[in-house]
Amino acid sequence: MSLLDAAKAAHHDLGKYVRFEQRWLPEGASDAELLASLQADVLQTRRSRSEVESAPQLWRRLRPALSELAERDEVQVVDRSVEALEAQLPALERGSLSRPQLDQISQACGAISSALSQLVTSLKEG
Amino acid sequence: MAHILVIDDQDRSARLVRRVLPEHDIHGPCRSWGEAKRMLRRLGRRLDLVLLDVNFDIEAEDLLGLPANADEAALEGCRRTQGLLILRELRQGHPDLPVVLMTALDDLPLERAAEELSAQEYTYFLDDEGADASSLRAQIEGIVRSRRGQEREGPIYWGSGMEMRRIRSQLMTLARGRLPIILGGPTGTGKSLIARHFVHPRSQRKGRFVAVDLSTISRELMGAHLFGSTRGSYTGSVSDRKGAFEEADGGTLFLDEIGNLSDEAQKMLLTVLQEGAVTRVGDVRERKVDVKLVVATNEDLPEMVRAGRFRADLYMRLNPACTVELPSLKERQLDLPTLVEFCCERALAGPYLAELLAQYQAANGLGGSVLEVVAAARAPEPKDGVIHLLLPAKTASALNKHPWPGNLREFAMTVENTLVFTFAELVQLDRVERPDVVQLRPKLVQDLLRHTQGQLPQPKGEGLRIEVALRSQDTLNKVATEVERQYFTALFVAQAGDFGEMARVLMGDPDSARKVQLRFNQLGLKVRELRQRLG
Known part of the structure; x- marks a missing residue:
């Protein structure tokens, strides 16, 4: 698989689905609505043929194909954001998060999505 | 309420669409083409819209278009473009059904997309970066509204048969051109509806649609009616009057029953087609007209030309090469x-x-x-x-x-x-x-x-029609078997899948249904498939 294909796959499987439900939230969504959408986006990011993968699990699966690009800003943003998500996973599963914490997770998801989108664009441009 | 089908290997889109558009009936998700095909059959014409994902992470045996002995790269490629393959299959039976691809155009392999998305008019994209709930709602409601609007355009039902799809596509092309169109086919097949509600709106002309049924106009007054007249040009003509051509200037003129055109009117029509101008009866002044001409007949125009009842030069001017023959019901x-x-x-x-x-x-x-x-x-x-x-x-x-x-x-x-x-x-x-x-x-x-059974004359050539394509290497046995297969299929449809009725037609004995069914199986015909086609 070429680097561009690997980046496209990461953008599709992780970048698209890690903020899939959040994008559709109505303006002024409640804490409970935001929590539910984050739980879906981060804990059950994508259903593969055999299992449901969380965002960190997906990144662990997809990242080796992008190892040549480890020094690029976009990949490092994803690394850092996934790490931030991982630290919040237990609390996210329990649902015991304050609004600022929920917003932080949401921002991390947005950062992953944007970074992967930028990565694909810059690889396409050569 | 609209019926929307989601074809996606993930549950999440369907769940979201249900949440964002609670007033609509959301079907699916169908995770493969196999599942989608069954659902499409079940929903039939009720379906308003398909939401289709592109990337399908599903088992190899559920993938459409995966070559035998495909390696890992081919398998992955097939998964990543599965939506496009599904779209191509879907377009075979549903050429006009709106489909929203749940991806950005940028994500598609362009050379493939150009081929697969030939039905661009009915394929839309949901940009996955910019889309949100309100843009999804706006897009879907716009598509459904436009589809319903198209259906309200007129009582034309094209169906899913290859022949009608070909005719529709041919008419779309002909409608935009400047040449005349001849619509043929038996009475009641929708010729005037097609001229009014399909050809005219697609001709991109701003003028009016004017219809003239030539079977209702006396031959003496035909010229005046079509081309206009001046005061005193015939008995009772008290003022100058525009004809149908001038009324339809800039628009479409539909001449129904063109075979009834008088000799004089045929000559005048030929001049109009040659010169792009009309001269009113009793006048010498030419008036320029720009009219899309559509003519219809259930008569055999070439035969009328051979018999000398219709001018050959006029017939050639009517663009006979593109005659559209509408099939009987x-x-x-x-x-x-x-x-x-x-x-x-x-x-x-x-x-x-x-x-x-x-x-x-x-x-x-x-x-x-x-x-x-x-x-x-x-x-x-x-x-x-x-x-x-x-x-x-x-x-x-x-x-x-x-x-x-x-x-x-x-x-x-x-x-x-x-x-x-x-x-x-x-x-x-x-x-x-x-x-x-x-x-x-x-x-x-x-x-x-x-009340109508047996009262009207049967159209020419009535009966079960079959067509067999003969190739030079085909044996007589192969051709005979194909004829038999098609005959059985046509008979099955005609008798609504009733083997007793088929046996009555074939052997005069409705109790021989079992024999007919046996032969049916020997010919490799699938009862279930045909019943599904019958609905």
Whole structure:
């Protein structure tokens, strides 16, 4: 698989689905609505043929194909954001998060999505 | 309420669409083409829109278009572009169905996309970066509105058959050009509806649509009627008058029954087509006209030319190479189940039936106004806001067996009459056990059809038509088997899948159904598949 294909796959499987439900939230969504959408986006990011993968699990699966690009800003943003998500996973599963914490997770998801989108664009441009 | 089908290997889109558009009926998700095909068949013409993902992370055996012995890279490639392969399959049977690809155009392999998305007019993209709930809602509602609008354009039902799809596509091309169009085909096949509601709106002309039925105009007045006249040019002509050509200037002129054109009018029409100008009867001044001309006939124009009854030079000017022959209803039997639904929808939009329906709903406390035609023997499960029009097998069979000498016109009237009598009877009843289920009774349909059965002359060449493509290497045995297969298929359709009736036709003995079924199997014909096609 070429680097561009690997980046496209990461953008599709992780970048698209890690903020899939959040994008559709109505303006002024409640804490409970935001929590539910984050739980879906981060804990059950994508259903593969055999299992449901969380965002960190997906990144662990997809990242080796992008190892040549480890020094690029976009990949490092994803690394850092996934790490931030991982630290919040237990609390996210329990649902015991304050609004600022929920917003932080949401921002991390947005950062992953944007970074992967930028990565694909810059690889396409050569 | 719209019917929307989600084809996606993930549950999440369907769940979200249900949340964002709670007022619509969301079907699926179908995780593969196999599942989608079954659902498409079940939903039939009710379906308004498909939401289709591109990337399908599914098992190899569920993938469409995966070559045998594909390696890992080919497998992955097939998964990543599965939506495009599904779109191509879907377009075979649903050329006009709106499809929203749930991806950005940038994500698609462009060279493939160009080929797969040839039906661009009906394929839309949901940009996955920019889309949000309100953009999804706006896009979907816009598409559904536009589709419903197109359906309201006129009572034209194209169906899913290859021939009608070819005709539709040919007419779309011809409509935009400047050359005339000849519409042929038996009476009642929708020639004037097509001219008015399909050709004219697509001709991109701002002028009026003017229709002239030449069978209703006396031959003496034909010239004046078509090309205009000056005061005193004929007895009773008291003022200068525009003809149909001038009225239709900048628009479309539809001349029905062109075979009735008088010799004089034929000569004048030829001049108009050659010069692009019309001269009123009794006048010498030419007036420029720009008209899209559509002519129709159920006569054999080439034969009329040979017999000297129609000018050969005029015929050649009418663009005979692109004559569009509309098939009789008998040749469109596989379309009948969905045609029932189409005609029901149109009939119920009329004022009298709409009022009857409203009375029926009020009397039975029914809300909503959605009607679904169900081809089944038993009543389906109740569904909020839906009245099911039950089409029992015997009713379908009566419709299938009828020769339909009046074609679509007769069919639409039969459906409307059936609904009028059914609802008129129902509103009289004090109590209806399942008011959400209205049966289209076979007895009523049979009674309505009895009035036209056998009264009209059979069209030329009536009977079961089959076509066999002969190739130079084919053996006689192979050709004979193909003829037999097609004959059995056509007979199965004509007899609505009733082997007893087939045996009666083939052997004069309805009790020999088993023998017919045995031969059917030997020919490799699949009863289940054909029954599904019959609806």
